[in-house]
Amino acid sequence: MPPIRIALGVEYAGDAFEGWQTQPHGRTVQDVLEAAVCVIAQAPIHLVCAGRTDTGVHATTQVAHFDTAAVRPPEAWVRGVNSHLPRGVSVLWSQTVAADFHARFSAESRHYRYLLLNRRVRPALLAGRVGWLHDGLDVEAMTAAADCLVGEHDFTSFRAAECQAKSPVRTVYRVAVGRVGDLVVFDFHANAFLHHMIRNLVGALVMVGRGRKPVAWMADVLAARNRSVAAPTFAPDGLYLCGVEYPPRWPLPGGGRIIVPPQLPLG
Incomplete structure (x- = not known):
């Protein structure tokens, strides 16, 4: 059976991590998210994101994908993964996508x-x-x-x-x-x-x-x-x-599009 490709929508507070991309010390979004997904998949996985963010940069909608042989209900890739994540990062949604979907290269x-x-x-x-x-x-x-x-x-x-x-x-x-x-x-x-x-x-x-x-x-x-x-x-x-846009043929929640930070209380 070929591997299944899963897309994730992720939000995170950048000041809690040293950027997206994996580092030897493990204090990045990719590091903690891969570790949490591995628990649910019960096997190593590798995440590919739409755009690598630097230390201190936040995301209301980062899109990433990974391949897995594990068959899980969609909620397992959301609530299940979130139960193994630290504060400052959460999976918003998961979606099974075709094998030719690519979080980075499919983005418009x-x-x-x-x-x-x-x-x-x-x-x-x-x-x-x-x-x-x-x-x-x-x-x-x-x-x-x-x-x-x-x-x-x-x-x-x-x-x-x-x-x-x-x-x-x-x-x-x-x-x-x-x-x-x-x-x-x-x-x-x-x-x-x-x-x-x-x-x-x-x-x-x-x-x-x-x-x-x-x-x-x-x-x-x-x-x-x-x-x-x-x-x-x-x-x-x-x-x-705040959002990554993909061609309409990809069935992502909201098309992966434009989710902006809510108005912040300043008064």
Whole structure:
């Protein structure tokens, strides 16, 4: 009997782990999730995710898949696995998929959201879950600066030096910046993202929002294709992987799509 391929929807608090990808010390999301799934499968398994997140980066909807010979009811891959997971990570759903489904390579696009607390006093209850900046921010200026990012571009100016992507070209479908009380929300939707790309984009947009750079500077940085001319990388605390989109033929709950963090209590 050929192995069964199972897709999982996973949420996690990134400040509880040292990123997604497995490490020798075992303090990553992949490490604890694989260990929990192995208990239910009663055999070793290997998880493949839609997008590897860095230390401190959260996910409301990460999608992963694994192959197994174990026949289990769908709930076993959810509640059963969750009973063996530490706080900070939970499986939301499981779905049997065809053998040609791939959590990463079948994905058409990804959604990320950055939550930035913009007030004079640093966060306490939301520490590690939002970025923080005490300076005032001009949301209209950041929105105007973000317009140049939409479309297919070479994002070399916004990729990490250690980025292993073969090409710096990505297609951005949408960038939106808005304010909800003390919270400034950045939404990004693209076919894929480079290493640190979103945190570098937020850092540049914040430079514009603080009035330290003009709106037109953003387009100049993009065109320069030079990381050294851009802003420093912003903190990971407020970054969330919020959904992965797949072609409709894959029967994933919600299509794997856009589940965003709930409005956080700030008042």
